[in-house]
Amino acid sequence: MIRHELQALTGKVREKQQQYKHRICVCCGASCISSGSEEVLNKLNEEIKARGLEETVEVIPTGCMGPCNQGPLVKYLPENTIYQKVDCENLQRVVQSQLIDKKPLEDLLLFADSREKPFVDAAEDPFFKRQQKIALKDCGDINPDSIEDYLAVGGYQALDKAIFLMSPEEVISEVKQSRIRGRGGAGYPTGLKWETVYKYVSDQKYVICNGDEGDPGAFMDRSVLEGNPHRVLESMAIAGYAIGASKGYAYIRGEYPLAIKRFEQAIKQAGKLGLLGKNILGSNFSFDVEVRIGAGAFVCGEETALIASIEGKRGTPKPRPPFPAESGLWGKPTLINNVETFAAIAPIILNGGEWYSETGTAKSAGTKVFALAGKINYSGLIEVPMGTSLREIVFDIGGGIQHGAEFKAAQTGGPSGGCIPAEHLDVKMDYESLMSLGSIMGSGGLIVMDKSSDMVDVARYFMEFCMDESCGKCIPCRVGTKMMHDLIQKIGERKATRIDLDRLEELAVYVKETSLCGLGASAPNPLLSTLRHFREEYESKIQQEG
């Protein structure tokens, strides 16, 4: 397919969609599927056929809509009415009410069981009203299995724009101007990274998409890959064009079979239409993407370990420098970005870097996707501007703590991050503010804890995770995490003395400063931050003499 054919096809797809008066989206993200949304989808298709509505009503499976614990979710467009906990029994009532009687079915509306007055237009609900979707835009509105659906919402227009209207330098400059920072956790300026890889001269360069999301309680990347795989694919191709790479790898963890399936399908579809492969859209630019499946090692999310894993080696990190930008995959300059970072690239190219940088704070531009989990009323996936306060996220969007319990702390950044106690609820969620509290942004997992949580046990849990996931290459992480875990456990069992606590603190700083890679260097963070904010819980558990 060449350039003008893309425009023609997009037009045709849009025309076809306009034939329908209604679009019913059934959330088929992993969490809604696990609560039975695929049966709902089948039943809904039968129901629409039985009522003879298939000419005017389109039923599609979509990716994640957000309020995951209310699933299975069914959304009616253009009304934007979401129904929760839809099953094969109550489905008929919803169809009858929404499509035939033309009025919403109040008792099944989203949050009908927890809000006094649920909203007919979901966008009015505080859960959605305070969100701003860039990376997740279209996720939940389009069918991830269909490239036509993606084209209809302007898919591959950014790639077209980049290849035909911009030079690689201009693409990089646009990304730099957006001030977007790596969404994998470390927050390195993405534009700078692209520029660095661009500057290295090499016969071969690579683009890698890091989809090895492994933090407990985090599912942002999974939802993006499941809900809008083409967006990530398109952005990878844009990156390839910008840095001069002809090959990309998407490294997706093996625990995400649906994400892998949909992404591989997206690669095939894009290849068929000439949006991937040789001479994309008739240009001189060629780019191919392959999927590599992670085998369950958390450490493979670390970029040098991930690269080793793609090379077919044992997934262990290497000291940096040299950074992958200079010597990465098979020793070639390699650009490696997180799924969520890529998800923001296509809109940045389409709308300009300045547009993106207008959202967020001075040092952290744009939006961030968070996965709300734990003792929160509405757990699920949200996207908010950087700088939104934790209070807004937990109470306004997340609906507060379950059973009206008292908020105790929120863990950000998973096992590499730290906890934020109640007195810092007004902290702005951006890279610097979280760092100053001893936590990190991380990939975006946000686990909310109430007063029933024992912070020593929280620290022990995350340390156990790091201990099990340490690759074993360097001694501080290999043995240090085990020693720290055993010491925290001893404190939890009220068998530890003050000497143990002192030793634990010394070890924590040692492991943080001497470990080879980010996993080890951040492994003590949950411990250090619980010590910082909830020291009295440790003190109360240690034996006074000795």
Next chain:
Amino acid sequence: MNKITVIINEKKFEVDPHKTILEVCRENEVEILTMCHLKGIVDIGACRLCLVEIEGMNKLIPACTTKVAANMVIRTDTEKLKKYQRITTELFYAERNHVCAVCVSNGKCELQNLGYKVGVDNIRYPHLFPQCEVDTSHPWYVMDHNRCIMCTRCVRVCNEVEGAHNWDVMNRGHQVRIISDFNTPWGESTTCTSCGKCLHACPTGAIWPKAIVQGQLEKNPVMITELIERRKMKL
């Protein structure tokens, strides 16, 4: 070749820019402790003993994998580094079952020497006492996992110098183990050439020839370095 200036522990040195900090320090008799380094084979920066402080860097940097740069200001002897070297050494001792009194390498052991050097007189951490195998299946050699410190010098020597790749690593975290082939007894390995290089590369008494008694082990890691250098000269 153009030399660059680096400052190590407040002393100026004119050095070759292609060298690592470790090479430069060793050439100039600045002491750097190492365990996983063996001159000639690829460095991996795993033992963290060679960490140095570099002005302007907010992290400790491994000397073995980092090249010198012009006007780099390096410190190898700060109190912090000494403290960390001691913790690292203690963790090595606590990790497996090191009993010097009955060890073949007693008196000639790199780990033992390291302990003397950093002044370890007691281990402040509880010993993990893991259950470790002693693989005696090879006709000539023994692999005793109790004494292994996971420096992977055997793995790299076997792969890079002998080209056999008999050794590798399995499992994660503190449960990592050196394995022969795909975790088969060493004696049944189809790749091992019985060359004995791993034995000389091993810094402790983990790999040793049979029919050796306590304290009688003679290891010669320099031989491996010389072998590599002779090969390079031939090329």
